[in-house]
Structure formats: C-alpha cells, structure tokens
Amino acid sequence: xxxxxxxxxxxxxxxxxxxxxxxxxxxxxxxxxxxxxxxxxxxxxxxxxxxxxxxxxxxxxxxxxxxxxxxxxxxxxxxxxxxxxxxxxxxxxxxxxxxxxxxxxxxxxxxxxxxxxxxxxxxxxxxxxxxxxxxxxxxxxxxxxxxxxxxxxxxxxxxxxxxxxxxxxxxxxxxxxxxxxxxxxxxxxxxxxxxxxxxxxxxxxxxxxxxxxxxxxxxxxxxxxxxxxxxxxxxxxxxxxxxxxxxxxxxxxxxxxxxxxxxxxxxxxxxxxxxxxxxxxxxxxxxxxxxxxxxxxxxxxxxxxxxxxxxxxxxxxxxxxxxxxxxxxxxxxxxxxxxxxxxxxxxxxxxxxxxxxxxxxxxxxxxxxxxxxxxxxxxxxxxxxxxxxxxxxxxxxxxxxxxxxxxxxxxxxxxxxxxxxxxxxxxxxxxxxxxxxxxxxxxxxxxxxxxxxxxxxxxxxxxxxxxxxxxxxxxxxxxxxxxxxxxxxxxxxxxxxxxxxxxxxxxxxxxxxxxxxx
Amino acid sequence: xxxxxxxxxxxxxxxxxxxxxxxxxxxxxxxxxxxxxxxxxxxxxxxxxxxxxxxxxxxxxxxxxxxxxxxxxxxxxxxxxxxxxxxxxxxxxxxxxxxxxxxxxxxxxxxxxxxxxxxxxxxxxxxxxxxxxxxxxxxxxxxxxxxxxxxxxxxxxxxxxxxxxxxxxxxxxxxxxxxxxxxxxxxxxxxxxxxxxxxxxxxxxxxxxxxxxxxxxxxxxxxxxxxxxxxxxxxxxxxxxxxxxxxxxxxxxxxxxxxxxxxxxxxxxxxxxxxxxxxxxxxxxxxxxxxxxxxxxxxxxxxxxxxxxxxxxxxxxxxxxxxxxxxxxxxxxxxxxxxxxxxxxxxxxxxxxxxxxxxxxxxxxxxxxxxxxxxxxxxxxxxxxxxxxxxxxxxxxxxxxxx
Ligand SMILES: Nc1ncnc2c1ncn2[C@@H]1O[C@H](COP(=O)(O)OP(=O)(O)OP(=O)(O)O)[C@@H](O)[C@H]1O
Ligand SMILES: [Mg+2]
Numbered sequence: 001x002x003x004x005x006x007x008x009x010x011x012x013x014x015x016x017x018x019x020x021x022x023x024x025x026x027x028x029x030x031x032x033x034x035x036x037x038x039x040x041x042x043x044x045x046x047x048x049x050x051x052x053x054x055x056x057x058x059x060x061x062x063x064x065x066x067x068x069x070x071x072x073x074x075x076x077x078x079x080x081x082x083x084x085x086x087x088x089x090x091x092x093x094x095x096x097x098x099x100x101x102x103x104x105x106x107x108x109x110x111x112x113x114x115x116x117x118x119x120x121x122x123x124x125x126x127x128x129x130x131x132x133x134x135x136x137x138x139x140x141x142x143x144x145x146x147x148x149x150x151x152x153x154x155x156x157x158x159x160x161x162x163x164x165x166x167x168x169x170x171x172x173x174x175x176x177x178x179x180x181x182x183x184x185x186x187x188x189x190x191x192x193x194x195x196x197x198x199x200x201x202x203x204x205x206x207x208x209x210x211x212x213x214x215x216x217x218x219x220x221x222x223x224x225x226x227x228x229x230x231x232x233x234x235x236x237x238x239x240x241x242x243x244x245x246x247x248x249x250x251x252x253x254x255x256x257x258x259x260x261x262x263x264x265x266x267x268x269x270x271x272x273x274x275x276x277x278x279x280x281x282x283x284x285x286x287x288x289x290x291x292x293x294x295x296x297x298x299x300x301x302x303x304x305x306x307x308x309x310x311x312x313x314x315x316x317x318x319x320x321x322x323x324x325x326x327x328x329x330x331x332x333x334x335x336x337x338x339x340x341x342x343x344x345x346x347x348x349x350x351x352x353x354x355x356x357x358x359x360x361x362x363x364x365x366x367x368x369x370x371x372x373x374x375x376x377x378x379x380x381x382x383x384x385x386x387x388x389x390x391x392x393x394x395x396x397x398x399x400x401x402x403x404x405x406x407x408x409x410x411x412x413x414x415x416x417x418x419x420x421x422x423x424x425x426x427x428x429x430x431x432x433x434x435x436x437x438x439x440x441x442x443x444x445x446x447x448x449x450x451x452x453x454x455x456x457x458x459x460x461x462x463x464x465x466x467x468x469x470x471x472x473x474x475x476x477x478x479x480x481x482x483x484x485x486x487x488x489x490x491x492x493x494x495x496x497x498x499x500x501x502x503x504x505x506x507x508x509x510x511x512x513x514x515x516x517x518x
Numbered sequence: 519x520x521x522x523x524x525x526x527x528x529x530x531x532x533x534x535x536x537x538x539x540x541x542x543x544x545x546x547x548x549x550x551x552x553x554x555x556x557x558x559x560x561x562x563x564x565x566x567x568x569x570x571x572x573x574x575x576x577x578x579x580x581x582x583x584x585x586x587x588x589x590x591x592x593x594x595x596x597x598x599x600x601x602x603x604x605x606x607x608x609x610x611x612x613x614x615x616x617x618x619x620x621x622x623x624x625x626x627x628x629x630x631x632x633x634x635x636x637x638x639x640x641x642x643x644x645x646x647x648x649x650x651x652x653x654x655x656x657x658x659x660x661x662x663x664x665x666x667x668x669x670x671x672x673x674x675x676x677x678x679x680x681x682x683x684x685x686x687x688x689x690x691x692x693x694x695x696x697x698x699x700x701x702x703x704x705x706x707x708x709x710x711x712x713x714x715x716x717x718x719x720x721x722x723x724x725x726x727x728x729x730x731x732x733x734x735x736x737x738x739x740x741x742x743x744x745x746x747x748x749x750x751x752x753x754x755x756x757x758x759x760x761x762x763x764x765x766x767x768x769x770x771x772x773x774x775x776x777x778x779x780x781x782x783x784x785x786x787x788x789x790x791x792x793x794x795x796x797x798x799x800x801x802x803x804x805x806x807x808x809x810x811x812x813x814x815x816x817x818x819x820x821x822x823x824x825x826x827x828x829x830x831x832x833x834x835x836x837x838x839x840x841x842x843x844x845x846x847x848x849x850x851x852x853x854x855x856x857x858x859x860x861x862x863x864x865x866x867x868x869x870x871x872x873x874x875x876x877x878x879x880x881x882x883x884x885x886x887x888x889x890x891x892x893x894x895x896x897x898x899x900x901x902x903x904x905x906x907x908x909x910x911x912x913x914x915x916x917x918x919x920x921x
Contacts (some may be wrong), residue, residue, distance in 0.1 A: 015537055313808060338810045352808050356799035357868045366798055367809040369791040376790050381735045400738065420809065 002067075003196050004029045004163060004176055005050070010061035012045055012054065014407065016399030019045045020059070021218045027163065030081060032185055035198045037215035038240055038439040039411025040397030043198045046215070047165050051085040052078040053403030065163075067134055086152045086169060088198075088410050088437070090349060092140045099123040099136040100153050126154040131186055144298055145245055146177030164195040168205060168410070171437045172347075174298045174465050182208050186322065197497030200330060200411075200439050202233040213240040214232045241441045249472035252451045256475060257288035259326070260459045261341075261428045268308035278315065279305045280484040282382065286428060286459035291450060293474030293491065294463045295499050301483035302463045306430045310344035311337040317435060324427060338367070340428030345417055345434060347463075349410075353417040356406035360398060361387035363416050367424040390419035394445055411438045418446065422453075429453060430461045447473055467496045481506045535741045544862055544917055548877050555881055559888030566891050567884070570766035573759065578689060578838060580773040580883035582607070582831035583850065587857040587875040588783040588804055589827035592820045594858050595787075597800040597867030598647060599653035600821065602661030603828040605669065606639055607847030610832030612669040615678040615842030618685060625685035633829050640825020641818070648817035661850070670844045679841025689837035691771045707768030713883075714760020714769075717777075718753045723751070772834055779827075784872040796820065800867030809869065857882055858902070858909040881906070 005027040012020040020042045027033045035043050048054050050063065052072030063070050065081055072078045076086075092101045097327050098117050108119040123136035130150045130402060134143060140151070149169055156164055158336075159503050170178040178201070185195055185208055199205055205212060213230065214221040221239050268279040286292045294302050307314035307324065309333030322331050322340070329340035336375045346352040354363055365372050372383040387401040394415040405416055421429060431450070435443045450460050450473060464470050468478055470491070477494050479487040479502040487502035488498060539546065559567045586603050593600045614632045617623040623631075643661050647654045658745040671672050680686075711852055725745075740748070763769055787793040798806040799813050807813045831850075836842050861878030863870030882903060889899045 015541065130762070310808075311810075333812075334808060335810045335812060344808070346808060351802075352804050355798050355805050355868065357801045358798065362794065362798070366794075366806070368810075373791050376792065378789050378791060381731060381737070384735060384737055392758060402738065424810075504547060 003027060004066055006062075006064040007046070007050065008064075010046065010049055010059060010063075012042075012049055012059040014399075016337035016403070019218055020049070023061070023215065023218070023220050025213055027196060027218065028211070028222075029194060030189055030192045031210040032189055032208050032286045033194070033196050034209035034212045035196055035215065036157045036202075036205060036212060036236065036240060038397075039219075039415075039437075039442055040409040041240075041439075042217040042218040043215055044167055044409060047085055047167055047196065050078070051075055051165060051470075053085075079159055082160050084159055084161045084163070085165040085167070086149075086156060086167065087183055088167040088171075090145075090148055090152060092148055092151060093141060094141040095313060097125070097137045097139055098134065098143075098151055100141055101151060102126060102136075102158055104155075106109070106158065122158070123154075126157055127151075130154045131180060139353055144177075145172045146174065146180075146298065149173060149177070149181060150184075153181075161193055164193055164200075166195060167198045168200065168437055169197070170199060170201060171410075172298075172433075177298070178204065200437060202236055202440070203343070203370070205236065206231065206233060210243040212236065216240060216242060237440050240439065248440070248444065250276060250448045250451055252291075252454070254289040254451075254454050256290035256316050257457065259285050260288045260290075260324065260457075261286040262323040263309065264321045264323070266305065266309060266322075266360055267318070268304065268315035269317040271314065271316050274316065279308055280482075282320070282480075282485055284478055284485065286461060288457045289454045290476065291454055291460045291462055291474045293462065293477040293501075294480055295467060295470050295477055296465075296480035297503060298465060300480045300503075302480050303432055304483070305431055305480070306344055306461070306462050306463060309337070310334060310342055310430065313344075338424065338426070342430065343367070343421045343424050343426035344430040345421045345432060347433040347436060349413050349417050353420075354405045354413060357404060359402045359404050360391065360396065360408070360416055361401040364390055364401075364419045364423055367420050371423060371425075386423060387419075390423065393449070395442060396421055411442060414438055415442065415446075418449075422449065426458070428461065432461070432463045433465065434462070435464070435466070443469075470499075471495070479503060479506075522674055525535075538738075538741055538744070545871075545874070547913070548861065548874060548881075552881050552884070555888075559891070560646070563888060563891045567888055568660070568762060570762045572865075572887070572891070574766055574770060576883060576887050577770055577773050579887065580879060581689075581770075581776045582834045583853050583857060583883065584776050584876055584879045585779055585827055585834070586721060586824075586831045586850065586854045587861075587879045588872060589820075589824035590854045591783075591858050591861075591863060591870050591872060591875040592787070592796055593654070593824050594818045594855075594863045594865070595800045595867060595870045596796050596817055597803065598817065598820070599658065599855065599857075600643070600654065600824050601658040601851050602639075602643065602665060603824065603831075604829040604847040604850035604852075605662045605665035606636060606825065607637075607832040607835055607850055608842075608844065609665040609669040609672070610636055610829040611836035611842040611846045612672040612678070612844070614833055614836055615681070616672055618681055619678050625682055625688075627835055632833055633826055636825040636827075636829020636832070637822050638825070640822040640828075642837065642900050644818040644821025647821060648814040654821075657819050666848075669842075669846070673842060673844050675844060677841045677843045679839075681837065681840055686837050686840055687771060689770075689772055689834050691768045693769045693771060693774060697767055705765075707764040707766075710768040711757075711760050714756050714763070718756040722749045722753065746781050746915075775830075775834075780872065780876055787872050792816075797868055800836055800869075802868070853882055854879075856907045862914060864914075878910075891900040 003026045007023065007025040009096065010020050010023040012276065013064050023046055025046065049059050052075050055073045056071035065083065070081065102123050108115050108122060118302065120136050127136060130153050132147060132150050134147065140148060148435055169181055173181065182204060185197065188195060197209065209226055211223055211225050213223045214236065262285040264283050266279060266282040267277060270276040270278050296302050304314050308318050309331060311331060312318050313334055322329050324341050331337040331340055331342065355366065361384055365383050369378065372379055372386055384401060390396065391398065391401055394410050396415045398412060405413055408416065418434060434446055446477055453460055462474055471494060474491045476490050477499065478485050479499055481503045486506035489498065531691060556567065583702065590600060590603065610632050613635060614628050617628045617631065618625060643657050646652045646657045693709065695707050695709045697712060729739060729745065795806065795811050795816055797813060799816050803813055832847065835846060839846065857879035858875045860881055861871065863873030863875065885903060885906065886899065889902065
C-alpha cells in the first residue's frame with residue numbers, strides 16, 4: 001500500500017514550549033491511523049500543522065501528500081486537496097440549521113443567490129451517508145452532541161474528502177453514538193478514504209485502527225501495526241506513558257460512614273420551555289467517604305440536576321431540599337451552595353469552567369480567592385505557590401502557571417478546572433464527566449485525588465457516561481433516565497448490562513408516562 | 519507516579535530577555551509611544567509643550583479625563599461600556615452650580631451631594647445593565663440623552679457662575695509650599711521638587727522589595743537590566759517634570775487627587791479580590807458566576823463607581839471653567855473610552871490595565887495640547903486622534919495574533 005501522507009521531521013515551538021520535536025507520521029492509502037498520546041503530547045498541534053491552521057513557515061519539517069510536497073498557507077489550501085479536519089471543539093453555528101451549517105462558506109449558490117432546493121436535497125443525501133435521519137432544517141442547538149458530530153462529518157463529506165482528521169470525536173459521545181461513528185469510519189475506509197483518529201479511548205482504537213502512532217512529549221515514540229497481531233491496551237499505555245500502568249483504578253480502603261449529604265424531592269423545569277419538567281423528584285444521598293456514581297445516557301438530565309442543585313445555575317421552578325450533615329442547607333445561590341460545602345466541576349470547560357484569557361494561576365484560585373488573600377488583598381506569592389502545587393499534583397503540562405489557559409491542550413484545561421474546585425475545599429464535590437478528553441495516566445491521577453478526598457471524609461458525586469469508569473471508581477451507582485432516578489445499586493453488584501437494562505426498561509415506561517401527561 | 523513528573527526544560531537565560539520583551543511588547547510600546555509623542559511635539563512646538571506654564575495646563579486639562587478613564591477601565595474590563603459620562607459631567611456641574619450660586623451652599627456639602635448624585639446615577643444605570651441584562655450600550659446611550667437634557671433644564675439654557683474661590687481651588691489651586699520659605703528659595707516651589715524626588719524613590723523602593731520577594735519564590739519577572747533602565751527613566755522623568763512644575767507654581771491640587779486615585783485603582787485592579795473578580799467577570803461571565811462570584815452585583819458596582827468618578831470629574835471641570843454651561847462635558851465619553859482602548863483594554867472585556875488607560879489618556883492629552891499649540895484646527899485634530907486610536911488597536915490585534 002502507498003502512503004497518502006508523509007510528515008517528516010516536524011517541529012513546532014510556541015513561546016516557552018516545544019510542542020513538537022522532530023515528529024514523523026506516515027498514513028497509508030485507505031487506512032485508519034490512530035494518533036495517541038498523553039494530554040499535551042502534541043496530537044492536536046500536529047494535526048493543525050497538517051491542516052494548515054499553522055501555515056507553512058511557522059513550523060519546521062516537510063509534508064508530502066500523495067507524493068507531492070505541499071505548503072499550506074491556510075485551511076483553505078489543505079481542504080482543496082481533500083484534507084479535512086474536525087476539531088476537538090466543534091465548530092458549528094448553533095442557531096443555524098443543519099443545511100446552513102453543512103454548506104457554510106461553501107453555499108449552494110449561483111451568483112450569490114442560494115438555491116435552497118438543491119441545498120436541501122444535497123443535505124439530505126449527505127445526512128443519509130452518515131446515517132442521520134433528522135430533517136435538514138433542524139437547528140443545531142436542537143440536536144445532541146452525537147448528532148452534531150455526524151453533521152461535522154457530513155460537512156467534511158460535502159468537500160471531496162481524501163483524508164479525514166478527527167480530533168477526539170467520541171470524547172463527548174455515549175457508547176452507541178461512538179459505535180455508530182466508528183462504523184462510519186470503517187465504511188469510509190472501504191470507499192478508500194483514509195482517516196486519522198485521535199482518541200483517549202483505547203478500546204475504540206483497538207476496534208478500528210490499522211496502525212497506531214504514539215506521541216510522547218512532542219516526539220514520535222513508535223508506530224504499531226495492528227495487522228502484525230493484536231495490540232493490547234497495556235502495550236499502548238506503555239508506549240504513551242513510558243512505563244507499565246499496573247492498574248487503571250487505584251485501590252481505595254475506605255468504609256463509607258454516616259450520611260453526609262442528602263437531596264430530597266429535587267425537581268426543576270426547563271428554563272426556556274416552562275412547564276417542561278427536566279429533573280423529576282430526585283432523592284439521593286452520599287455518605288462520608290463515599291463515591292456515588294450517576295449513570296445515564298446523554299440527555300438523561302444529570303448535568304441539569306447537578307447545576308440546578310448548585311445554586312440554581314440551571315432551570316427554573318426549582319423545588320426540593322438539600323441537607324449536609326443532617327442540617328438543611330441553603331443552595332439558592334452559587335455562593336451559598338459553596339458556603340454550604342458543595343462544589344460542581346462542569347463538563348463544559350470552555351464555556352463554564354475557565355476564563356480562557358487568564359492564566360492557570362488565576363483560574364485555579366478563582367473560586368476561593370479568599371484562600372490566597374487577606375482582607376481582600378491578594379497575596380501573589382502564595383497564589384503562585386498554590387497554582388504550582390496543583391500543577392505538580394495533577395501534572396498539568398504547561399510552560400508555567402502563567403500560561404494562558406486558552407493555549408493549554410484540552411486535557412490540561414480539564415485539570416485546571418479540577419484544580420479550581422479542589423482548591424475551593426468542598427465537603428461534597430460533584431464531578432461532571434471529569435475525565436472527558438483526559439489520558440489514561442491523568443485519569444489515574446484524578447481517581448487518586450478522588451480517593452484522597454473521600455479518605456478525608458468528604459463525599460464525591462461522579463457523573464460519567466463511561467460505565468467502566470463508574471464501575472471502577474464508585475461505591476454506589478444511581479441510574480438516571482429522562483430526569484428521574486430509575487435504579488440504585490452498589491457498584492459491587494452492578495454491571496454494564498444491569499445499568500443498561502435499568503435504563504432501557506425505564507425508557508419504555510417513561511415515554512409512555514410522558515405521553516400520558518401531555 | 520508524580521515522582522516521574524516531567525516538566526518542560528527550563529528556558530535558557532539569554533532567551534528569556536527577548537521573550538519577555540516580546541510578551542510585554544504592548545506595555546513598553548505604549549510608554550515609548552507616549553515619550554515619542556512628547557518628544558515630537560516638544561520639537562515641533564520649539565519647546566512650548568514642556569514649558570512650566572503649558573505643562574501645568576496640560577495636567578489641568580487632562581485630569582478629569584484620566585479620572586474618568588479609571589472608572590471606565592473597570593466598566594470596560596467588566597465587559598460593558600458607559601456612554602453617559604460626558605453628560606454626567608455636565609449634569610453634576612450644573613447641579614453644583616445651582617447649589618452654590620443660587621442656594622449659596624458651602625462647597626463641601628455641595629461636593630458631597632454631587633458625588634452622591636453621581637453614585638445614584640451610576641446605580642440607576644447599573645441596575646438595568648446588571649439586573650435586567652439590558653445592554654450597557656443602550657442603557658448609557660439613554661443616560662447620555664437624559665442627563666444632557668436634564669443639565670440643559672437645570673441651567674435653563676444659561677451659564678451659571680462664578681463659583682466661590684475655595685471651590686475654584688479644586689482645580690486652579692496649587693499645593694502649599696512649607697519648605698520653600700525655609701530654604702529661602704523664593705519663586706521656586708521646593709516642596710514640589712521634593713515630592714517629585716521622594717515619590718518615585720519610594721515607588722522604586724517598593725518594586726525592589728517585590729522583586730526580592732519574587733526572586734525568593736523563583737517567579738519570572740522583568741529582567742534586571744530592563745528594570746534598572748525603567749526605574750532610572752521613571753526617576754529622571756518625574757524629577758524633571760517636578761523641576762519644571764516647581765519653577766512655575768508647583769503641583770496643582772488636581773494632580774495630587776489624580777495621582778492618589780491612579781495609585782488606588784492600580785492597587786485595586788492588581789492586588790485585590792474585587793479587582794480579580796472584575797477581570798474574571800469580563801473574561802467569562804458564566805465561568806465567573808459558577809465560581810461563586812456575584813457577577814450582577816459586581817457589574818452594578820462598576821457603574822456606581824463610574825458615576826462617582828464622573829461626578830468628581832464634573833466638579834473639577836466646573837471649577838476649572840468657573841461656570842457651569844449646558845455644553846460642559848460634550849463628547850468627553852469619547853476621549854475617555856479612547857484612552858482605555860489606546861491603553862490596551864479589550865472591547866470584549868476581561869483585559870486592560872490602569873497604567874495603560876492613564877498612558878492612553880495622556881497620549882490623547884498631549885496630542886490635543888500639542889496640536890492646539892501648533893494651531894491645527896479642531897477638524898484635523900479629530901481626524902488625527904481617530905487614526906491614532908485605530909492604529910493603537912490594530913497594533914494590539916496584530917500583536918495578539920502573532921503571540
Ligand atoms: N497557542 C499555543 N501557545 C502556547 N502553547 C501551546 C499553544 N497551543 C498548544 N500549546 C502547547 O503545546 C502542547 C501540545 O498541545 P496539544 O493541544 O497538541 O496537545 P494534545 O496532544 O492534543 O493534548 P490533548 O489530549 O489534551 O488534547 C501543550 O503543552 C500546549 O500547552
Ligand atoms: Mg488535543
């Protein structure tokens with residue numbers, strides 16, 4: 001097989017960081033090539049070099065595409081050759097329709113006048129190719145992340161794609177959506193379209209990749225060929241972190257104590273559609289030293305529940321009571337909820353988690369400025385110490401704590417959000433998809449920190465769409481579906497099948513009740 | 519696991535100087551532009567610009583712009599804008615004039631009532647912006663019309679003045695000179711010179727202390743040669759200006775007020791939790807809110823603060839003209855906002871510095887003054903100022919794209 005892409009000796013420096021150092025990558029015609037490495041290893045940067053986001057001249061090295069040396073001045077150049085990248089953060093316009101998004105910048109128009117009939121027809125065709133059945137005039141905001149991801153791919157297909165680059169496409173997808181997406185990649189492969197897939201989910205890589213290139217600290221470590229025999233996940237991890245990782249989930253020796261935190265009869269309505277109940281009458285409790293998981297599909301209302309609980313930051317018409325250590329606490333504003341001992345680490349780091357223009361240091365202390373200030377005056381040196389401490393503990397990869405968070409890799413941004421809430425020193429920490437986009441090594445670190453928190457007698461509520469993670473980390477699991485808790489089980493007795501079963505059997509009943517109510 | 523943590527390699531020393539300069543290009547660039555503009559006008563006006571009398575005038579003319587720029591900076595950093603400040607200047611001037619001239623109030627209660635009125639105006643506008651989420655552009659555009667109209671109504675279209683002498687001193691007075699007579703330097707304001715020697719010396723002393731502390735914590739900071747150069751420059755410039763002012767009437771009272779306020783706001787923005795929260799609010803309101811910051815109250819107070827400072831500026835301006843006119847303060851908001859943007863504030867919020875805004879205000883002020891001396895008409899003055907504003911912001915955007 002010929003190679004469609006050869007990248008040789010690629011180096012790229014940012015002020016203060018060498019993000020890529022003499023990286024080589026070769027992709028064969030019609031293969032799925034996985035690119036993996038720890039957070040900040042340089043995967044996204046390498047793909048931005050390839051797609052012209054960083055233009056020729058801003059990096060060293062040589063790129064050959066289908067045998068020809070290429071020099072891209074911008075994305076438009078690489079797209080012309082059929083190199084299409086789908087970035088880690090989706091780039092769709094939320095208030096435009098699917099059709100409008102598909103052809104944004106590439107409108108089906110004659111002399112500036114859009115031919116909506118042709119556009120719709122073509123959109124339908126593209127959507128069919130990616131297996132989406134929604135009407136093309138649906139607004140992007142009205143479809144879930146999984147479908148948005150498919151729209152991005154359909155958009156790529158509309159541009160004569162030869163090499164498709166997907167940067168962590170499945171990070172925010174649930175399992176069935178991920179499977180659908182991977183199946184699509186396999187279909188493309190049959191049609192001769194090569195793809196580069198970046199992912200931290202090693203099981204997916206094992207499922208679809210033909211070859212795997214591993215990056216570490218900005219250099220190529222090795223390229224493994226999956227056809228030479230199956231590659232174990234442990235083998236990949238070893239390449240990524242440079243050593244064996246004996247256990248994915250650190251052991252915990254804590255006996256949960258008395259009830260620390262309790263929620264009774266918690267309900268909330270949708271903020272825009274009044275009367276639409278999204279969180280339905282939730283009762284749950286967390287013991288001291290306990291990690292409680294909340295499982296559920298995307299859109300089950302878990303984030304909505306957590307945010308409505310945390311200072312009513314989501315929803316309206318919120319009812320219910322919250323108790324800490326047996327006493328009722330006031331959670332009506334975020335400040336009060338925090339004073340009551342709660343903290344909520346968001347799943348959406350860009351919009352709700354970070355002040356991107358600010359450096360790591362300022363983001364880490366934001367929720368607990370009083371912890372580094374006396375009588376309102378900030379002690380700068382102490383603040384820097386705190387930030388450096390978290391940088392060490394969570395292994396945040398950065399040039400210094402003065403680096404702006406906008407320049408951090410996705411996974412490292414996530415660690416900054418976590419640092420912020422750890423520094424706020426809560427009694428009960430709600431973690432919403434805390435390991436999304438985080439590499440295996442860093443996941444282990446985060447689980448260790450969770451263990452440390454509960455060992456100190458605190459409680460953790462873990463919202464996660466990754467069932468293995470819930471099973472590995474939680475002591476007890478609540479299953480949520482359509483805004484209500486439909487099952488509760490000790491993790492020791494839980495399994496993926498049991499959880500899915502609980503969701504499925506409630507779904508049938510749930511839909512029926514909802515229709516009945518309407 | 520963390521035993522094997524690998525941090526990126528330390529930067530080699532010689533590289534750090536260039537890198538530091540590059541990442542702080544904006545700060546130095548602005549200082550250098552101010553100096554260059556001063557030098558240019560000093561040259562083309564044959565030395566008139568820095569003559570003691572003109573220098574004093576320059577300070578008096580700019581004090582109210584600088585004072586308002588301090589408040590505007592906070593408003594802009596919080597992600598808003600305030601178009602009403604020029605009208606507030608006019609309105610407060612009118613109010614004070616009516617109280618002092620028609621009702622014969624003493625100037626102290628007048629000043630207090632005026633500042634409270636400014637706070638109330640700021641609160642009224644901030645309320646809509648913060649709690650009803652009405653864009654500040656619209657609310658303060660309305661305020662601009664309302665208070666311009668109200669000052670017209672208050673003055674019934676007339677000019678009201680003159681004011682009691684004590685009130686005029688706010689703007690036309692100079693600090694007393696207890697040291698001069700002692701040393702027998704008649705005609706030379708010795709206290710002024712002493713103040714202008716001691717103040718920079720104290721500032722440099724404080725920054726040396728900070729440097730030592732930071733060094734102990736191994737925090738990256740301005741390279742030593744640059745620091746020495748800057749300190750020496752600061753000392754020389756302030757001492758020279760002090761000498762110039764001392765050979766006229768000494769330091770104007772407003773300059774003292776202004777300097778204290780600049781120091782206060784620099785401290786608040788850099789070193790206090792409130793300041794930090796305002797930057798977070800402007801940088802990402804949702805994230806700030808979810809971090810437990812009461813973003814609405816914070817926005818509200820930035821407007822209250824702006825109202826008070828605009829009122830103070832109104833008093834100073836009225837005192838300077840010695841009469842309140844319906845046209846007082848017209849288009850001040852543009853100079854104030856321009857000062858902030860020239861000083862590096864970002865229109866989308868979250869970015870901007872007090873020192874920047876002050877330098878921006880002086881860039882505008884020196885250009886106004888210098889062009890007036892040259893006899894350039896108000897028409898071309900505006901054209902040139904507009905272009906300078908655009909150039910400064912372009913430089914910003916370009917710089918940001920490169921970094
Ligand atoms: N614009 C920038 N300025 C400075 N440093 C940057 C910039 N962009 C990326 N970096 C740095 O380059 C390194 C590589 O980042 P990159 O985003 O490629 O990582 P990644 O492998 O995609 O990680 P993740 O799995 O977390 O997405 C990181 O250390 C990051 O901080
Ligand atoms: Mg990445």
